[in-house]
Amino acid sequence: MLNTTKTVARRLRRKQLVVLESTTYPGTTDVDMREILEAPGLKAGEDFNLAFSPEREDSNNKDYSTSTIPKIVGGYTNNCLKIAGALYSTIVKKTVPVSSTRVAEAAKLLENIYRAVNIAMVNEMKILFDKMDIDIFEVIDAAKTKPFRFQAFYPGPGLGGHCIPIDPFYLTWKAREYDFHTRLIELAGEINTSMPYYVVEKITGALNSKKKTLPSSKILVLGLAYKKDIDDTRESPSLKIIELLAEWGASVDFNDPYIAKTKKMRKYDLRKNSVPLTEKTLKNYDCVVIATDHSCYDYELILKHSSLVVDTRNATKGLENNGKLVKA
Numbered sequence: 001m002l003n004t005t006k007t008v009a010r011r012l013r014r015k016q017l018v019v020l021e022s023t024t025y026p027g028t029t030d031v032d033m034r035e036i037l038e039a040p041g042l043k044a045g046e047d048f049n050l051a052f053s054p055e056r057e058d059s060n061n062k063d064y065s066t067s068t069i070p071k072i073v074g075g076y077t078n079n080c081l082k083i084a085g086a087l088y089s090t091i092v093k094k095t096v097p098v099s100s101t102r103v104a105e106a107a108k109l110l111e112n113i114y115r116a117v118n119i120a121m122v123n124e125m126k127i128l129f130d131k132m133d134i135d136i137f138e139v140i141d142a143a144k145t146k147p148f149r150f151q152a153f154y155p156g157p158g159l160g161g162h163c164i165p166i167d168p169f170y171l172t173w174k175a176r177e178y179d180f181h182t183r184l185i186e187l188a189g190e191i192n193t194s195m196p197y198y199v200v201e202k203i204t205g206a207l208n209s210k211k212k213t214l215p216s217s218k219i220l221v222l223g224l225a226y227k228k229d230i231d232d233t234r235e236s237p238s239l240k241i242i243e244l245l246a247e248w249g250a251s252v253d254f255n256d257p258y259i260a261k262t263k264k265m266r267k268y269d270l271r272k273n274s275v276p277l278t279e280k281t282l283k284n285y286d287c288v289v290i291a292t293d294h295s296c297y298d299y300e301l302i303l304k305h306s307s308l309v310v311d312t313r314n315a316t317k318g319l320e321n322n323g324k325l326v327k328a
Helices: 002-011 028-038 078-089 101-131 136-143 168-178 183-209 237-247 279-283 299-305
Strands: 017-020 049-052 071-075 095-098 218-222 251-255 287-290 309-311 325-327
Touching: 002 028, 017 028, 017 078, 028 049, 028 101, 049 078, 049 101, 071 078, 071 101, 078 095, 095 101, 101 136, 101 168, 101 183, 168 183, 183 237, 183 287, 183 309, 183 325, 218 237, 237 251, 279 299, 287 299
Parallel strands: 017 049, 071 095, 218 251, 218 287, 287 309, 309 325
Antiparallel strands: 049 071
């Protein structure tokens, strides 16, 4: 981000508007970026305009698009805010002006931390309720009938995407400058990043119940994307699950209708191609793991033709178990 700012600074002209949209810690825009942009001689708020307006998106959300999601805008000065707001008003239906770039930066972090913490809570409850033989998804369905002061969050095999698993720790890092320890954020991160390990433990236990061991088993992971009906694998828990299964001796393949093959990523280089999902394919594996609940999957067919299914998403809700299904 700051290297890009240096490139912009070399070409910056008077009266131009520079807006940062990437999620970051408070102070990035009005201190770090501003100092770089001002280095050649122009002054923010006088010679050029500077603002922060965080990106808000939800991949594959049919109810909200770029133009219909309200846009938070914070300016370095009131005039910067006015000009940035005027620009975004031509693109989105509603802008939300705030008093500073730092407020805008903090608002975006709050949005993502709110999700991360609440998902960690239901992930932890999922593990506990599993030990108590209570279905966490039934619990959530019951709780969300309360018409006030409850918002449903759902557990899964871990967090994915570029935002939720990473962004909260920008604030954790910045908090050290203020001699403050963000305990809740860090604990939520620990819980969420531990979920793939929990899933692998459930797979191991399910195989053992069938008198099979993980090192001698063939496993098919369904879904490589971090959420259903998209092709984005950034920080996907499926990648960690596959890595762990392979490290512990299993032979692992994947299927994803949106992803033909894996690509080299920051932490992973799996070098795998998506295998076809057929009755014959399903019968060839000792265990099928539903890691991403794509809408196009025929879960009845999957359950019928698999010898063992571990469902991390409650995708098989309402289907007959027949002793093949394990919820994780």
